[in-house]
Amino acid sequence: MGANVSSPDQKFPVTDIHSRKPWAPRFEPEISPYKVNSPFVVEIKNKNQWKSRLDALKDTNKLLVIEFTAKWCGPCKSLEPKLDELAAKYTDVEFVKVDVDVLMSVWMEYKLHTLPGIVFMKRGQEIDRVVGVKFDELERKLHRYTQSFY
């Protein structure tokens, strides 16, 4: 699964006087060798699948994370490995992926004009979203919403 990304020390350091720290994507999958290799982020291919997923979770306290992506979205591809990593780490969270061209009506429902869009849902309600590739914010919110008092 490892992402095809050069390690941080291969990147040239940003050369400037005030040492602005370069942000390097942190792709470090930590999958236990004893876990079964199941797909952590499930792609929803049709409306029925979508509906049944939502219904199944509506009465539970489980966090649902929806990734809206598209084939025409270059930035989405930089997010995929990070999401795979997070999905492997947060096993109590359900991660699904929606291609906006495949499920256009669902995309319209969420009013996302820019991608990638990550929507956090609990009990059938949207509680937050992150639009754009923002690793820190994504991880921070994931951590926050998996707390039991949410």
Add this chain to the structure above:
Amino acid sequence: MAVSGFEGFEKRLELRFFDDTQITNNNPMGLRLIDFESLDQVLNQVQCTVVSAVANRSFDAYVLSESSLFVYPTKIIIKTCGTTQLLKSIRPLIHLARNLNLTLRACRYSRGSFIFPNSQPFPYTSFKDEVVVVEDSLPKSLRYRKASVITPSSSSSRDWHVFTASVDVESDEPVVVVEVCMTELDRVNARSFFRRKGDDKNSDSAGKEMTRLSGIDMINANAFICDFAFDPCGYSMNGVDGERYSTIHVTPEDGFSYASFECGLSLYDDGHLDVSEVLSRAIDVFRPGSVSIATTYGGEDYNHEVSKRVERVLAKKLGLKCRSRLMDEFPGSGTVVYQSFTPRRK
């Protein structure tokens, strides 16, 4: 003026490829199909990296450690500051495009005048050397070439450098690009772009706060803003509004403070965005001591009235007097109008 510091003035590279309808029918995504790893590798050579990104149906927008990258189906725009090696991206990008059966149509390289010219690596120490490097990297099919340094007679104004190369002699791109460079930023306004000590925010939310506090979110309320705050200071954002892009980069440190605002507009806009209004709001965020505006009219429709209107609005709303307005024409790449402003009574 500091002896040396971070260079805010950007180098800008734009590559346009043929929009062969045969090709784009099979491949409407064009350059957007270049995979992220390949783009990342090109940026590595330039010595910058992606810090945030967003996309819509029209284009992909990346915020970089040293400015921005925009990928449209047949056009790439990279703008980098500091001491980056922007011209090293030309050959790899042409190569990546060729793999997608896209042929280079035109190239434009432009920049203002560096605050710390001696801190730049070769070939950026002299525009002549930069032009040699660009020319070497381009295929011979781009026959119509021109290099120009626009030099205002006003002593307080900086030069603007442009090199263009094109397959065609006519330019038909219905796009207007406006590049605003601001120096001597108002110190109080610049404070918004410093990270507050002890804030437990990450760069993404600190960026959002800067966008709000500074009023950048009001420049174009329609645009989605992808922002980023650097540590200990500095700010970048890309704005996405349909097909239109905009981008702002701020170096707030006193002594070499700098902010840039750039946007691309279609000439066939429905007009809900008055360019003068947008520019006035953008410049008002920074209240700079010196402003230059380089406007590139891609098509044949250069209109004096737009430039004059910008001058009127900036004079009336911000007390900025236009000290110089110069124009130059580039075969296959349109007309550039370069205006310099300083506050009245300076």
